[in-house]
Amino acid sequence: MEESPITDAVLGERVPSLPRLKAVEPVARGRVEPLCVAEVRSLAAFNALEAEWNALVKRVDDQVFYRHEFVRCWIENFAPGAALRILTARNALGMLVAVLGLQEEQGHQYGVPVRQLSSLTNKHSCRFDLVAEEPKRAAVAFLSHLMGDPSWEVLRLSDVPEGGAAWELLNAARGAGMPWGAWPSARSPYLVLPSTVAAWTKGRSNAKPLRRRRRRLEERGRVEVERVAEVEGLGSKLEEAFALEQSGWKAQEGTAIAQAEHRRGFYTGLARTAAERGWLGLYFLRLDSRPIAFQYGLEYAGRYLAMKPGYDESLAEVSPGHLLTENLIQDCIGRGLGELDLLGDDAPYKREWTEQVRQHHWLFIYRDTWMGQTLQRSKFRWAPVAKRMVGRWVRRR
Structure with a gap:
């Protein structure tokens, strides 16, 4: 699939549709x-799918956010009573x-x-x-399966x-003549790590200020x-991190x-699961044994995934969060990792470490009904136009 050339909201225009969305496509053989x-x-x-689910993730796109353990922890804490509609497909x-x-x-x-049918996501799912x-x-x-179910009006993936x-779901919707659209969400900074600390240190603009x-x-x-990477004593370490953040x-x-x-339940449960499987990377910067900064993250498939930072704001003048990040990067390089993924939004403090970002989007597919067409137009046509008009009016005042 080619990457989408999206720079702002993408409008799903209706195109001539097939009589129906086919379940499979013909192939040459x-x-x-x-x-x-x-x-x-x-x-x-x-839960019964865990082994098969993880085997599929491993074969296709081995990211921790897609693994069964991560999704299960998210459901148990953020959506324990959710009406699950998890789609699965099996071959012959x-x-x-x-x-x-x-x-x-x-x-x-x-x-x-x-x-709506929405993805099992929120800002903590990354x-x-x-x-x-x-x-x-x-x-x-x-999509063929969902088209036979009239109980939803919009499919939203975050x-x-x-x-x-x-x-590919948007491509399928477009081919079937369904209203669709995409909206930009997080631009997550990431840093490709070199093989040596010396190679990373060379030319860094913030090296001297951080040394001071x-x-x-x-x-x-x-x-x-x-x-911290082990289960033993993990509870007390997490409490230190949570207290510092609060x-x-x-x-x-x-x-x-x-x-x-x-x-609390999500980050505690995820940390315990990660520690049991060798994925946990909870870092602390300590001053006379007192924690003054932490980074809660996961080490998985050659990446360090920085999920939650925190620092003592009374020491802001010495940037304890940045000092810890410097040590963290050095340790990741020493451990042979290839990437630091800072996740989340494109915050200014993250840009001190890298200019590379990974763009994410919200994807929307609407039923091909009067309601679906109206909802799509309101979000991807009328609302953007109204926003631009208000902006012009404010600038002219």
Whole structure:
């Protein structure tokens, strides 16, 4: 699949459609058996798929966010009562060849109630995609299945990476004449790591300022870096991290991990699972044994995935978060990792480390009904036009 040349919202124009969306496409070497599509609607049925699910992820796109353990932890903490609609596809031999994690929920678009199928995602899930051996074939099969179900009006997938397999769902919708659209979401910075620390240090613009800040911090006491990767003692280490995060501005906004049981449960459960499987990389910067910065992350498939940072804001003048990031990068290089993925939004503090970003999008597919067409036009035509008109009016005042 070619990468989408999207720079802003993409409008799904209606094009001449096929009589119906076919479940499979003809190939040169004879007839291909149709994929068998089924829905998983309970957590117990989802849990039974763990081995097959992970084997598929490993074969197709080995990212921790797509693994069964990660998705299960997310469901158990953020959507324990969700109406699951997880799509699975099996080939003629019964092998699992595609999955798409969805839930059924009542949403709103510009104040209008909307029955939607949405991805199992929120801002803590980081990244989402269709996982399929043959994305084009799976997309056609899944969309064909959903077209026979009148209970939804919009299919919404959040934080799909540009060029991801889920874009084939938009291609299938376009081919079937269904309204569709895409909206840019997170631009996640990432740093490709060289093979040596010396190669990374050469030419760094922030190297000298950080050396000065580190010396100033060392004047206050003993500075140490700690990496936590084991289950033993993990609970107390996590509490240190959560308390440090809650001591700052996140507590005022109510977004600290420890301020909500579902957030605490997710990050605690994920850390324990990651430690058991050798993925955990929880880093601390300590001053005389006291934690002054932390980075909660996962080490998986040659990448370090930086999920949650925090630092002591009373020491902001010496940038403890940046000092820890410097040590973290050095350790990742020493461990032979190839990438630091900073995830989330394109925050200014992340751009001190890299100019490379990974664009993500929200993908929307609407039913080919009067309601679906109206919802699509309101989001991708009328609302952008109204926003531009208001902007012009404000600038002219």
